[in-house]
Amino acid sequence: MLDTVREVHTPEGVALRLPAAGPLPRALAWAIDLGIRLGILTACSTVLSLLGKAGLGIYLVLLFVLVWGYPILCEGLFNGQTPGKRALDLRVVSSDGAPVGWLAAVVRNLLRTVDMLPFGYGAGLVCGLLDPWGRRLGDLVAGTLVVHVQAQVPLPEAGAGEALPTALPLRPQEQVAVVAFAERAPRLTPARQQELADIVAPVTGAAGADGVRRLFGVARWLLGGH
Incomplete structure (x- = not known):
C-alpha cells in the first residue's frame, strides 16, 4: 500500500x-x-x-x-x-x-x-x-x-525581514498559497520565484525581485511576524 x-x-x-x-x-x-x-x-x-x-x-x-x-x-x-x-x-x-x-x-x-x-x-x-x-x-x-513528519523550512531572509500586510484581503486558500510559496521558494530558481510572484502582483503591489521580497513579507505577516 x-x-x-x-x-x-x-x-x-x-x-x-x-x-x-x-x-x-x-x-x-x-x-x-x-x-x-x-x-x-x-x-x-x-x-x-x-x-x-x-x-x-x-x-x-x-x-x-x-x-x-x-x-x-x-x-x-x-x-x-x-x-x-x-x-x-x-x-x-x-x-x-x-x-x-x-x-x-x-x-x-x-x-x-x-x-x-x-x-x-x-x-x-x-x-x-x-x-x-x-x-x-x-x-x-x-x-x-x-x-x-514534514520538515519545517524556515522562511528565507528578504530585505530587513519585515512583515508586510496585504494590499487586498485574502481568502483562506490564498493565505495558504502565499505561505506555501515562502516555504518552497528556497528550492526554486530566482527566475521561477519572480514568475510566481508576478502572478500575485496586485496583492503585493510589486513585480520582479521586489515582488518576491514583498511576498516573503506578506507570508511573515500572515504567520504573525512583526
Missing part, C-alpha cells in the same frame, strides 16, 4: 494535508521500538537475576511497563512519537491533524491486543490495507492517524 494524503479542513477554512504513513514505515518504526525494549529488558534482567524472587517481581513489572506503558508514555509525552517513529520521521496525530491526547494514546495502544490477532498483527495489517489512510483498528477507535 502506498502512502496517501488525507486532507482535513480547520474551522478557519484552512486545508491541512496530512501525509498518512503506510504499513511498511510503521512496521519498521515498531521494529526499532521492539529492539529498544528488548535491549532494556535484557540489560535489566542480568542485574535483577541476582535479586532472587524480588528480582523476578521487578522484572515482571518492568516487562509490563515496556510492553504497555512504553508506547503510551512516549506518544503522550513526546508529541505522538516513540523513538522508532522519530527515527522514521513519523508521528501520531488526531484525525483532524491536532496533537494526539493522552486518552487517544491509551486507547490506540490498548487495542493492540485486537490488532495482534490472530498472530503477527494480522488484524491490524488487514485493516491498514483496507483503510485508505492505513489506519489499524486502534487508530479507527481512537480517532488517530500516523503521518510522516
